[in-house]
Amino acid sequence: MKKKVIGLIDGQSGNIGSINKAIKDIIKGRPYQLKIIKSHFNYTSFDKIILPGQGAYATLMSNLKKLKIIQPLKKYLQNNSSYLGICVGMQILSDWGYEDKTTRGLGIISGDIKKFRNKKLIIPHMGWNTINLNKDDTIIANSFDKKDFYFVHSYIFQNIKKSDVLAFTLYGKKFPSIVKKGNIYGVQFHPEKSHKHGLNLIKNYILKS
Amino acid sequence: MLKTRIIPCLDVIKNKVVKGVNFKNIRVMGNAVEMAKYYSLSGADELCMLDINASYQNRKTFIKTVESIAKVINIPLTVGGGVSDLSDITDLLNAGADKVSINSAAVKNPKLIRQASLRHGSQCIVVAIDGKRYKNKMKVVIKGGREITKNELITWAKQVQYLGAGEILMTSMDTDGVQNGFDSNMLKKVTSSVGIPVIASGGVGSLEHFYLGYLTKSTGLLAASVFHSRKYKIKTVKKYLSSKGVPVRL
Numbered sequence: 001m002k003k004k005v006i007g008l009i010d011g012q013s014g015n016i017g018s019i020n021k022a023i024k025d026i027i028k029g030r031p032y033q034l035k036i037i038k039s040h041f042n043y044t045s046f047d048k049i050i051l052p053g054q055g056a057y058a059t060l061m062s063n064l065k066k067l068k069i070i071q072p073l074k075k076y077l078q079n080n081s082s083y084l085g086i087c088v089g090m091q092i093l094s095d096w097g098y099e100d101k102t103t104r105g106l107g108i109i110s111g112d113i114k115k116f117r118n119k120k121l122i123i124p125h126m127g128w129n130t131i132n133l134n135k136d137d138t139i140i141a142n143s144f145d146k147k148d149f150y151f152v153h154s155y156i157f158q159n160i161k162k163s164d165v166l167a168f169t170l171y172g173k174k175f176p177s178i179v180k181k182g183n184i185y186g187v188q189f190h191p192e193k194s195h196k197h198g199l200n201l202i203k204n205y206i207l208k209s
Numbered sequence: 210m211l212k213t214r215i216i217p218c219l220d221v222i223k224n225k226v227v228k229g230v231n232f233k234n235i236r237v238m239g240n241a242v243e244m245a246k247y248y249s250l251s252g253a254d255e256l257c258m259l260d261i262n263a264s265y266q267n268r269k270t271f272i273k274t275v276e277s278i279a280k281v282i283n284i285p286l287t288v289g290g291g292v293s294d295l296s297d298i299t300d301l302l303n304a305g306a307d308k309v310s311i312n313s314a315a316v317k318n319p320k321l322i323r324q325a326s327l328r329h330g331s332q333c334i335v336v337a338i339d340g341k342r343y344k345n346k347m348k349v350v351i352k353g354g355r356e357i358t359k360n361e362l363i364t365w366a367k368q369v370q371y372l373g374a375g376e377i378l379m380t381s382m383d384t385d386g387v388q389n390g391f392d393s394n395m396l397k398k399v400t401s402s403v404g405i406p407v408i409a410s411g412g413v414g415s416l417e418h419f420y421l422g423y424l425t426k427s428t429g430l431l432a433a434s435v436f437h438s439r440k441y442k443i444k445t446v447k448k449y450l451s452s453k454g455v456p457v458r459l
Contacts, residue, residue: 014302014329014330014333015302015303015305015307017279017280017305018279018283018305021280022283054332054333055329055330055332056330059330119404121404122404122406123404123405124331124375124376124405124406125211126332126375126376126406126428127212127214127254127255127428127429128211128212128214128458129210129211129212130210148212148458150254150284150285152285152332152375153332154331154332170210171211190285192283193283193284193285193307194283194284195249195283195284196283198283
């Protein structure tokens, strides 16, 4: 049987060690192989792509540009291929990011990434918070509803279509904590740091669909 | 709703968790990797580990310990102790730390905070502040409280936020190690002066102390002895806090 190929993009935006380890543990003994993407790649040769990201939107976009990853990634996403973006890896799916400087995103899910506006809030939003599912999903099933995940971010998805928001979280107000369009998923939290529910989410993403 | 984080802290020499920072009465509490794994499984929201004897000889083993711990836990890991420059920060992040905590080096060279947060992002730069009352003022101290700096505590806390710290790990040297409770007064002054998360540290001895720590608006509560000595399990603390209406991850 042909092995499914999972790509893990190293956008040099934080350490990919935890997510790498999590994926390896999940696919052990299963018909999958993991490839780290560090440069231009053939987008037709991957079944799933995961992009973790920390730090700033502009930095990740410029790193991906330097590594010549943007073009194949855009084509991959425009084909509605399976993708999981984590934190900034989710944020760059938007049209524009407003962190540090205004930066054009991948433009896959319409909306902008802007700072939490409430001045009374402690920023970054750091720690464990609950996700509330708007609807059931094949990958992010009902069993994840009302579970806690680890967040650390100061910017959120805004001006997004309601239909693209799979889950929201409360911090001052509601913000999208999981976005989804077709086979493209983005999570604002860090599943690789979110203990068992986080690992289950990664597992579901890899094994289901 | 955002949960209050319960954070066990491991004071580490090489690969052993120890108790007693005054280098005289060091007692080994256990193996760092095993203890980290245990805390991650038993409900810790985050883990903090500090190299309390960051000598050249011990550093290599310590970094290896960080690597081993990062491999066996899946909660955030903050690492500090002996961080003096940007390359130390990079080394720890590469070893698997999610956040790096800077203390004395930040006091000596505040620009380090800005450089580190620009390079790696504010979210992974924690500034540890040790505070102590001196001549009716709250001052910043270094070297485990033995050296009082010219920095006034609140001014320094605001400055580290301005320079790009993502979080403050606030230890009161007036209450640390005594197990009579957090320094509520000092913590409240800090949390009301900054807009970034503050972790309360120093002095926990009872369940009620955790609750009083929560009331200071600190979003993380750090403790060492009460966990290492098995006086309380993390679940016990969380259940207690939950019964008092504190949002925690159960």
